[in-house]
Amino acid sequence: MSQPLPWDLDKRLEKERVDVIARIILDTRAETLLLHDEDAGDSPWGLGCRSYDRTKNRIIMLAEDGRYKWLAADKRAQFRFLIGGAVCGFYRGEADAPTDRTMRRRADELEQQSFLFEDERLVLIWRFAVSTAPTGEVTQISFVGLSSEEGQVIAKYDFLPANDGVLVGLDNNYKKEEAESVPRKGARRKKDGERLDAKGSSEE
Structure with missing residues (x-):
């Protein structure tokens, strides 16, 4: 039996909705990576914290913006957001290796609803898994449905970025030219659909 896609199990998790969140994660981490300067004392830990905080706040801003009626988020310490009412989160790590914290x-x-998978009734944990290279760029973003008991990947979708963005106009205090003005060794500009991004912290 082939692995189902998230929207095969939960109709609320439409591909277009998942793509919006994945694009926020990708774009925000790429922008944060451009601001990272190890020569000035920045550390990988600091990069992860900054990436997580910005991503969380971008999702909150997008929810408050009202552009997407299906998106909701709050500012509680254990950050989660809702896609059509389905509770989701994100973390840095491989899709098939979630930690206890994840x-x-x-x-x-x-209170998430259960789904029938191979004749077994399961409650799934929905997470965006963000895989990164040692230099900080994102190598893959996967949206996965994990079994609540063993963390087994039951449903999975690998995000392939397009050239459209969703951040424009959300944060009037953030200017892309600010990031472009900060030099960083090894930093690369995204072009022609190239995937790149920043390293994040272990649980987000």
């Missing part, structure tokens, strides 16, 4: 669920996640 698997941790909030009270509202414990």
